[in-house]
Amino acid sequence: MKLSHETIVQSGPYSEVSIEGFDKETVLKLYEFMVRLRRCEKALMQEYHPADEIRCPVHFTVGQESVSAGLSQILKESDYMFSHHRLHGYFLAKKAPMRALFAEMYGRETGANGGKAGSQDISMSSVNFFGGAIVAGTVGIAVGTAMGLKIKGSSSIAVTGFGEGAADEGAFWEAVNYAVLSRLPVLFVCENNLYATFSPQHKRQARDNLSARVGAFGVETHSIFGNDATAVYDTLAYAAEKVRSGKGPIFIEAYTYRWNGHVGPEGDDDVGYRPAAELKYWKQNCPIHLLEKKMYEAGLITDEILDVMLEKIDAEIADAFAFAKSSPFPDVEDWERMNYSPDESLADRLLLDAKPVDFDQYQEFAIPKPY
């Protein structure tokens, strides 16, 4: 049976999560990452109004924690992670500091981008993380980084995270084609959460077979239930390894679902774009609860262990808030200069300065030839 949003809900409660065969440490780390991410998102949502000190659009990840959890365990420091706007999970997966994320959302000088980017456009070059809010925009960039990594003979890979909406864009398919054509070390990670804001996939795409369509370009694809954290991790680990070995790009489509509205702490269910039963299904098949159940059964986690974990997480979140709120706002001296580089060192080193020459203006203008 082909996996799709329809068949997933139809097949009832998900019961296939397994922690057997997985290293205990890894399972704990996956779990802790998801819990940390969710608590971080919930704290931000709680704090957002009425304080209104976070003054930018924020696209929360609640419900979609397992893909970034998996990535957090397989991404190397030297790998590049690209993302769209729903990026908190990917940012943390790259081990970027929570403080830098919060301060950026608070528009402070100490934010990852000094208050220039905000949540949806955040980047952190020191950990090779780059996000941006124009859908499908970073997919082509990731492909280019993969091209560059291959040219340099690097064993690092480029990973690009996006939603199924990115496949509405032509630029997405251009990027996929080039990745296959040049056999590039890029891992495409699609979190198919069914909705582009209010609009469901079947209203926008002629066929619900994204993996098959990508596969038709010559990419190896994997379509998985995205709330099964160990299965997601397993697939990502396999795929990253294979991409790293130079066998070309791989595409993973992880079916998942966001609990909250498209943007902001405010819900948007009053728009009536999605069935209550659908949301209920996905909440009941939450990636954290599914894994947690197995971990309790196996004695891998207890209430005590969880309490310690939560204390640590909550302390980190509180610290991030305190840091953000107490950080200064940025100032501007020269608006134009912020858009250009002050560095001319390479040209300084390699090029002589020009001296004026004469020009004979009576030469013939060229008549265009075809090539």
Next chain:
Amino acid sequence: MRELTFAESINEALFQVMDLSNEVLVLGQLVDYQPGVFGTTTGLFEKFGKERVRDFPVSESAMTSAAIGASLVGLRPVLVHQRLDFMMYSLDAIVNWLSLWRFKSNGESGAPVTIRAVVGKGWGQGPQHSKSLHSWFAHLPGLRVAVPATAYDVKGLLMESILGEDPAIIIENRSLFSMKTHVPEDPYRVRFGQACIFGKGTDLSIICIGVMVPVALRVAAMLVEKDIRAQVVDLRSLSPLDKERICESVAQTRRFVVLDPGWEAFGASGEIISVVCEELAGELEANPLRVCLPNSHTPMSSALEAMYYPTEDTVLQRILEWLNIN
């Protein structure tokens, strides 16, 4: 003195910069074939190979995004668009990513991508093979925009942009490709934001862009016969704009005309006039004049082309009328 054509000069610039830095790539449709985009990329593939000289698919958007991505790992891609009109597919990559990459990263990350865009003119290129759009690109923060007129300038500006850290668009008008100047063999730079001035006449400043430079120089010579002595300001780049030299020139002459190979409305000519008037409006002896393309797309028929594009005769006519009125 050694002379090269505009096209040969671009070719030499690319050879030299690819020798100077292993990080330079050339991407574009048909760049690896012998015709080499009007002779500008001929021979590069044979010397530098398929990793560095890539015949890219007809996917301008992905090509531009890929260039950004490659620059993040230290490469310096040069993109070649055989016709500027084709690069419209890549506007999102340019506007939403390339131009603002440095800004949004708070200066921590740059994208040193150079885009070469060739502007068609004549022989019935028509509305979809003739656009220049230098004004659009100059309006966008974060890009450097050059409109070189001479073989000498194009090599210098191209090397400067490829070895510089900012994204740059070099707009090359095809009509100039066979024109020669002396071109030094050594790698050299023409800096952005540096206009150059031909002549020392103090009656009139002719401020011109790209393909209008030879026209301006011809007009200046014709004006001498009418006892009007002009100095010709070749802007060479629009972003940054050499406001200082423009104003210096007009401060001397008190009269200026702008020749812009773009549409009149909302274009570079308006910006230049504004830049001058903000400083010198009270000192001008005549209202500014501009001669641009009419606010119309470009026709194909040679009869219409002849009416569409300003020539030295039509520009001279406009200037003489203007001076008599004033």
